[in-house]
Structures are given as structure tokens and as C-alpha cells.
Amino acid sequence: MSDLAISVRSLRKTYDGIRYAVDGISFDVKRGEIFGLLGKNGAGKTTTIRMLTTLIKPTSGTIEVLGLDPQREPLEVRKRIGVVQQSESIDFTTVENCMKIYATLWEVPREVAKARTEELMELFDLNPLRKSRAFELSGGQKKRLQVARELLHDMDILFLDEPTVGMDPIMRRKVLDYIKRRAGEGLTVVFTTHFLDEADYLCDRISIMAGGKIVAQGKASELKVRYSGLRTLEVDAGSPVRDPAALREAIVSRGLAQDVSVDGSVVKVIGRNISRELDEVIRVLKANGVYPENITMREATLDDVFIQVVGVS
């Protein structure tokens, strides 16, 4: 048996015949690995997951999921995977019934289904909502139900497309720890998220996508090392920055930094040479009406790597 759960080569997908949503990506995922797909909105993550999970057909390229071709053997693939999609129809029935229906659909033996339902209801804090109808739940509660019901059945690979959206930090951590535990028991996980701290915490390996391509790939720690020259300078100007676009242009066009972002009075300057160019950066800040009241400099986080790789535009 191959130790690869997924193998993708030169995969492309166009919806309109003009633009490629996924544009020639190749990657492997080992069995038992947690693989993260990151990227800005529209990068091609969901399209990739939908092709891997048999929901849409590739335009070209090859996919192997557990040694099977999702296009030729969709039913075989579906039997062995779990998918939590980004948005999913939520039934009119109660939370309790929803779990029962899913267990029946997946043909989970009655006793196993009962035990798992109790475990998952407890874990995802769904007990107080047992009798609530699913469509009445809040966004985060719906997401909890959506993830819990998918975990009722046995599977070899679990695909999670932004599974923690709307969840509070405690629930997010619980879900991530549960996924980690299942991966420790041999489950392969493909995971997309916009929360880079989550990817850092959970994923063995990460691919960053932009414009349908994979633009960086590796362990979170490797990516951070690869971009370790990056520093983030954070400046608090005390009052809102008047013209963020002009400030950004002034710093980036001089090659002083790769990126500048402004949030109210706080300016974040990310780049490789910031320590060396600090005097010049501050001169330009002042020339643009930003008089620093507080300055901090720190190492790159995964967020910084992400911004560096995919850019801000």
C-alpha cells in the first residue's frame, strides 16, 4: 500500500473557459498527515477540494485519492472520505435527529452510532441544543453540527473547508485538538483556513495558493525559516493615519519594505531590510505625517510569511 493518501499532478480547472481557478498545481499528502491549504479569497482552495472530493471535474491533470481516480470511481472515493464544505444546507430537523439521519446514511452500526453521537455532542457542546431545529442555530453552532455529524462515520481522509468559521476561540481549539487526535490515530486531513495561527498549530505541511497556483509549500516551521529575514515593524502614531495608500506607496516604492498595512493609528511595515533601513523608514513615516509614539520590531509570524508570499493587492 502506498504511503500517499493523495497525489495531484498538473491539476487545472476553469469554470468559464477563460480563467483558471486552479492553474497547474501538484502536491502529495501522506497518510496520517494534516495538510493545510491557505490563500486569500478566490485563491482556488475550495475548487481544489471540490475536485479532490468528486464534486466537480478537473479540466486537466491527474488526481489520485487513496489510489483511486475521483472522476472514474467517485462512489468508491466518497465511501472512504468525509467532507465538511464551506457552506452546506442545514436541515429542518432537530440537532439530535440530524445526527441520527447522518449515522443512518453512513450505515454506522447502531451501538457505535449511539456512542459516537454522545461523544461528539459532548465535545462540540451540542447537548443544550439537542431539541433545537438545525436551521435555527447560530452560524458557529451550525458549523459545530456540520463538523460533528461528519465525524460520525469511519473514513480514511477528512476534508475540511474552513471548518472553524464562526466558532469562538475555545471551541476552535477543541475542534483542532480533536482533529489532531484523529490524525494521530491515522486519519489524513486536508484543511483550509484563513486563520494562520490555526494552520501553524494544526498542520504538518502547508501550501499557500495564489491565483490558482501553489506559491509556497512546506512545514510551517520551514516556511518561517525560509522567510526568516522578514521583520515586522509596528508603529503606533497615536492618531489615525490620514492617507494610508500614499504612505504605503512611499515606503514600498523606495524598496524599504514589501508591505505596509494601516489599521487606524497602527502602521505595520513588513520587510527584509527593515532593521538596516529603520532610520529611512521613520523619516518617510514622518514625511507622511506619521509621528511614532510607540515602535516595536518582531520576527516574522506565519501571517507575515503569508502576506509576503501572496502580497496585499
Ligand SMILES: Nc1ncnc2c1ncn2[C@@H]1O[C@H](COP(=O)(O)OP(=O)(O)OP(=O)(O)O)[C@@H](O)[C@H]1O
Ligand atoms: N461555481 C463557480 N463558477 C464560476 N467561478 C467560480 C465558481 N467557484 C469558484 N469560482 C471562481 O474560481 C476562483 C477560485 O475560487 P475558490 O472558491 O476556489 O477560491 P477559495 O480560495 O476557496 O476562496 P475563499 O477563501 O473565498 O473560499 C475564484 O475566482 C472564483 O470566483
